[in-house]
Amino acid sequence: MQTNSSQGLMRARALAEASVAESYSTVMNDGVTKANQVLLPYVDTFAAGSQDAATTAIIPTGSYNTVLSQLNTVVQTSTSITAPNAIGTSSGTLTFKNFRVDLGSFSKAGQTYYVDYVLNGQGNSGSFKRNIETSGTLRLILGRTYLNQYVLLADDGGFTERSCITKNGKKYCSGGGYFGTGSVFDGPVHFNKNLALAGSPVFQYGLTVASPTTYMWDCQAQAWAVTTAQSTDCAKPDYGGYGQQHVSDAVTLPPNAFSQGRAALGGDENNQTALTTKEICLATGKVQNCTPTNGVYVPNSSGTVSGGIYIQGNAQDVQLSVEGQNQVYRITDEAGVVTVIKVNVTAKTTSVKTGSGQVVNLTGVPNGQFYVNGNIQSLRGPARNGSLPNPAPSTPDSSVVPPAIAEQTQLNVASSGDIRIQGDLTYEKNPNQNPDAKNVLGIISGGGQVLVGQGAPNDVYVMGSILAGATGKGLKVEGIDDAKAVYGYRGKVHLLGSLAEATDQLRGIGSVTGGLVKGYDDDFKYDKRFLNGGVVPPYFPATTKFGVTAFIPQQRTWEEK
Incomplete structure (x- = not known):
């Protein structure tokens, strides 16, 4: 009898926990979509009034009770589980309480609101019953929607x-x-x-x-x-x-990358006007009336890094690689001078060697913004170690395709002109295999195309958020529309991340009733971390629309009643 009682109680408790787990899953998966249904009217009203989120509440205090009631109506779920072999049943409920705002969160980018939740689960196994209650707090971030919310946006x-x-x-x-x-x-x-x-x-x-x-x-x-x-x-x-x-809402793309240039120089990234000669000269250590000198700069103040990485003029080649705990940048500038920058996020150190000169050691690390005031004629990671299988997988073998972006690197590569991808650009930690991965890459062309170069390999791999938002620009396979270019079928562009572009460009040529015969197919996989602004490359643009950009539960209590 004692054994039977113990087993019955354990089954009932397991069933109660199953209902709580199912309700929690609903919060995590459908919660954002359903919360958007409730909050979007308030967000739209706020946006239509051209108000400043740094000073004015998106949701008025007088609407809190209404919002709470709507959340309980729209998001509330009741679960019902029947276990196999007549083991038992369970039921559960989700309830929201105490909707409120974090006044300290107000900024131009958005605001943070909180609401408490309670998950109840009751398990029944024969005559045995167990009740479990879990409570916690949801953090709802109402902010501008980042452009990497879509695997493809055009x-x-x-x-x-x-x-x-x-x-x-x-x-x-x-x-x-x-x-x-x-x-x-x-x-x-x-x-x-x-x-x-x-x-x-x-x-x-x-x-x-x-x-x-x-x-x-x-x-x-x-x-x-x-x-x-x-x-x-x-x-x-x-x-x-x-x-x-x-007839869904139109999404507007920001057309320039000037704010990324200022961020690289250590200035105000929110100032979207064109960079001035004076700003460039002062940030690169020159007199204010200079003519900016082409080259690679790591802005610093008395040996401490004060910005990102800035290149004046075209970059002939930018190779990204991983060396131990270092993120390595090997940059060939317009004059052919090679600069090697090694960044150790853990040790918070940066070393810079230009040409045959001495290594300059700096304290601190760049802010994540890499900017070229010109074109990036070649952007790539390390060369491959061997051949890919045929057909090539969507996820590359890292022993064949070495990583370009270190585990702790959060990087945004931007230019005022074209960016030509000439090799694989992959993460040390694949986020869809490691959900807690920190590495992230942005690639932004402010006024030109992001090109898959003619020197890129077949089945090229790119991990990151790509943006080409200038009028008529996008992600294009270089020379695909040139009758003299010899291409053939090149496999696929395996993108793990997102693409936002003004106009979708030609990447392959084929038949409307068949496959491609020339160029690349699209194999676009979404980086699940990007959903609702969970992870964004540094200084990556957002749309002008506000929405629910995060819906994050944090459990506080677990108890049996």
Whole structure:
């Protein structure tokens, strides 16, 4: 009897814990989406009033009780579990209490709010019952949505409409630029306009489009149908069960990278005006009326690093690599001078060697902003150690593709012009295999393209957030539209992270009813850390819209009642 009682009580407790765990899972997964439904009207009203989040509350105090009631209505969940083999059942509830604000959190970027939660679970196994209650606090960060929230975000999907006809009440057009068979996107995807689909591209988390229609290839008409349909006779995209949603909110991309330049010089990154000659001269240790000298600079004050890494003029080559605990930058400037910078985040030290000169040791580490006031003609990691299997996997073997970004490195590489990727750029710790990974990379072209260079390997691997937000710019395969360039099929661009671009660019050429014959397919995997602003590269831009950017539970108590 004692053994039977002990086992019955253990089963009942396990069932009670299962209900609590399921409710907690709901908070973590559906919580952000459902909380957005509640908070978005307040956020939209705030944004429409052009108010300053540093001084004015996004959610008025008088609305707290209403918000709390809405959270309990929209997010509240009741769980019910039936264990196999008649072991027992359990039920659980989630309740929110005490919605409030952190007054000390007010800033231009957003505000932090808190709400307490209580999870109750009751387990039943025969005549045995156990009740468990877990309580904690949710931190809701209302702030600007960062552009790495999407695995792919484009203002313009890249389709160019030409002549159109109307047949049987439907509009059909000629044109070009589309997403087709072979393209796979493992994360949120959004386009504002001009999106065309053919074959069977895969959008595993669905697709949102701000425009009322998309272009779908119609094999019977042999033209692009202008439609709101999810598919046509031969265009059958896979939406991962989420579908294609039209007329969603448009997302505006910031068009410049001047703030990244100031951050690299140790200035005010929020000042988005063009850098002045005086600012560059003073930050690089020259007199204020100088002509900026091309070269590599690590701004410092009396031997202590005071900014990031700044390059005046073009960078012929930037190679990123890992050496022990050091993040290594090997930079060849416009004049061909090689500068090697080694940063040890743990020891908080930086060493700089320019050409054949002496090593200069500095205290502290750069702030994470690497900026080139010109073009980056080659950006790459270490060379590969051997060949990839065929077909190449989405996640590379680090023994074949050595990491470029050290475990503790948080880096944003930006330029005022083009950035040409000529090699793999991978993390020492893959975040989708190590969710607590700290390494993160941003790649921003302020006024040009981010190019996959003609010297890039087949099946190139890039981990990070890419942004090319200037009008008409995006991620492009260099020379793909040049009839003289000899390409053939180059495999895939394996991106683990996000891409935000003004206009989607040509990366491959093929048939609307088949695969590519020239260039690269898209294999875009989402870095799950980017969801709701959990991880963002340093000084990475955000949209002008406010939203719920984090929904973070912190457990306080666990007790049996």
